Amino acid sequence: MTMLDLDYKRKVVALKEQKNAVILAHNYQLPEVQDVADFIGDSLALSKNAATTDADVIVFCGVHFMAETASILCPEKKVLIPDLEAGCSLASTINVHELQAWKAEHPDAVVVSYVNTTADVKALSDYCCTSSNAVKVVNSIPRDREVLFLPDLFLGSYVAEVTKRKNMYIWPGECHVHAGIKADDINKMLATFKNADFLVHPECSCTSSAMYHMSKGDLAKTGHILSTEGMMKHARASDAKQFVVATETGILYRMQKENPDKEFIPIKRDAVCKYMKKITLEKVYNSLAHNVYEVKVPKDVADRARLAIDRMLAIS
Known part of the structure; x- marks a missing residue:
C-alpha cells in the first residue's frame, strides 16, 4: 500500500465514524478496498448485512445491481456506489x-x-x-x-x-469473465496441479461455466462447490498446500491473507472483472466525503423486486 493509499485509508476510517457509515466490499474488489471494508463477501450476503446494520450510510463497493439490491432491502438507508460506471456485463x-x-x-x-x-x-x-x-x-x-x-x-x-x-x-x-473459462482450460490446470484441491465458488458469477462443465462430466476432477465462508473453512482445514480456484481473481487476496502458508492458483489469471476494479480507495473516500453516488430504487419497483427476493429467501 502506497503512502497515498495510507492517507486515504486514514481519511476513510475517520469519515466512517463521523457519518455512521458502513463499507461493504465484494470479493472481487481491489485489496486496498477490501482492507477498509466492514464486510467482505458475495452480493446477496452483503445486502443482507446492509439490511441488519445500524449505519445510516452504506458504501457499496461492488457493481450497480448490488447497490440496487441493498437499496431494495433497506430503503430507509442512504446507499452509495463510488463509481457509477461499475456496471455488470451479465x-x-x-x-x-x-x-x-x-x-x-x-x-x-x-x-x-x-x-x-x-x-x-x-x-x-x-x-x-x-x-x-x-x-x-x-x-x-x-x-x-x-x-x-x-x-x-x-x-x-x-x-x-x-x-x-x-x-x-x-x-x-x-x-465477460466466465465466458472465457473453458473445460480445456480447467483440465490443463488440474493436470498441472495434480494434488491441488479444486474449489468452485457457487455465488460468483464467473464460476457458473465451471459448474456446468462439472455437471456434464467434462472435467478430470470434481470440484468442491462451496460458499465464501465454506471455501475459507475448507482452505484452513484441508491438508492440501495448493488450491486451484475457479472464480474471478479478486477473491485470492482474501484467501491468501487468511492462509499465508498455502498457495491459491486461479483457473485463469486474466479472469478479472474490469467493472469491479473501477472502484479505488480514492473513489471510496470521495463517495463518503461528498455523498456520491446515491443509488435509490423507486418504491413501486423496489416493492415488486423485493417480492421476488423474499420468495427466494423463503425457499433458501
Missing part, C-alpha cells in the same frame, strides 16, 4: 423491454432471475436466485409450469442439466 444482457416480450411469448411461465440483474428486471420476475440456490428455486416450481431462466446461459444450462427439466427456457446472456 446484468446488461437483458432489459425490461426484452423480458416483457419474452414473457408475452410464454404467458404462463414462471420467471426466475439470477441476482445479477437490474432492479427493473427483478420487478418483472417471480423469483430471484443465486448460483448456490438456483436448483432449489427451480425445483420448487411445479414441473408442469414453463420456466424462463435469465440471464446467465451457463448457470441456466447447469440448472437444466441437474433438474432434468424439459420445459425450461434460458436467456443467452453471459458474463
Whole structure:
C-alpha cells in the first residue's frame, strides 16, 4: 500500500465514524478496498448485512445491481456506489423491454432471475436466485409450469442439466469473465496441479461455466462447490498446500491473507472483472466525503423486486 493509499485509508476510517457509515466490499474488489471494508463477501450476503446494520450510510463497493439490491432491502438507508460506471456485463444482457416480450411469448411461465440483474428486471420476475440456490428455486416450481431462466446461459444450462427439466427456457446472456473459462482450460490446470484441491465458488458469477462443465462430466476432477465462508473453512482445514480456484481473481487476496502458508492458483489469471476494479480507495473516500453516488430504487419497483427476493429467501 502506497503512502497515498495510507492517507486515504486514514481519511476513510475517520469519515466512517463521523457519518455512521458502513463499507461493504465484494470479493472481487481491489485489496486496498477490501482492507477498509466492514464486510467482505458475495452480493446477496452483503445486502443482507446492509439490511441488519445500524449505519445510516452504506458504501457499496461492488457493481450497480448490488447497490440496487441493498437499496431494495433497506430503503430507509442512504446507499452509495463510488463509481457509477461499475456496471455488470451479465446484468446488461437483458432489459425490461426484452423480458416483457419474452414473457408475452410464454404467458404462463414462471420467471426466475439470477441476482445479477437490474432492479427493473427483478420487478418483472417471480423469483430471484443465486448460483448456490438456483436448483432449489427451480425445483420448487411445479414441473408442469414453463420456466424462463435469465440471464446467465451457463448457470441456466447447469440448472437444466441437474433438474432434468424439459420445459425450461434460458436467456443467452453471459458474463465477460466466465465466458472465457473453458473445460480445456480447467483440465490443463488440474493436470498441472495434480494434488491441488479444486474449489468452485457457487455465488460468483464467473464460476457458473465451471459448474456446468462439472455437471456434464467434462472435467478430470470434481470440484468442491462451496460458499465464501465454506471455501475459507475448507482452505484452513484441508491438508492440501495448493488450491486451484475457479472464480474471478479478486477473491485470492482474501484467501491468501487468511492462509499465508498455502498457495491459491486461479483457473485463469486474466479472469478479472474490469467493472469491479473501477472502484479505488480514492473513489471510496470521495463517495463518503461528498455523498456520491446515491443509488435509490423507486418504491413501486423496489416493492415488486423485493417480492421476488423474499420468495427466494423463503425457499433458501
